[in-house]
Amino acid sequence: MRDIVRYLGIDTRAQLLAERLWQYLDEPSSGIIAAFLRHTRQSAVGGLLDDPIIERLMAEQKEHWCSLFNSGFDEAYQRRATLIGIRHRELGLDSKWYIAAHASIKARFAEELLLRTKFPLPLKSALLVTLEKYAAVDLAIVLSSYSSWLAD
DSSP: OHHHHHHTTOOHHHHHHHHHHHHHHHHHHHHHHHHHHHHHHTSTTGGGOOHHHHHHHHHHHHHHHHHHHHSOSOHHHHHHHHHHHHHHHHHTOOHHHHHHHHHHHHHHHHHHHHHHOOOOHHHHHHHHHHHHHHHHHHHHHHHHHHHHHHHO
């Protein structure tokens, strides 16, 4: 984990930018996550999602993204991210669906940042780069739990 964080250049400045990014995305994230889950329900994997699961996933998704941008990649965050991969694998959800879902939400976050903020361009750019780096760490952790299971 530390190697990936260091490789991506996530330092104190990036951590401050991540917290600022979540301050902005916190409110719109609920709508973004709800739209994502509605779309997912219409997809090939939508049969896994009934109303109670959707309600639970909305809260868990928001909590996960909040934790990603605010935890400093602490042990609790790492454990939650690993459990996501384990749960998805246990459900038989192919990792390609997780990657696609992750990209979908990340793209909506980027659109929100780029199109709906009045931040100066250098700040938008720094926040977008931070979003990419943090999403990459998150994806790496979750997918490593998929692959570690395959190796076991």
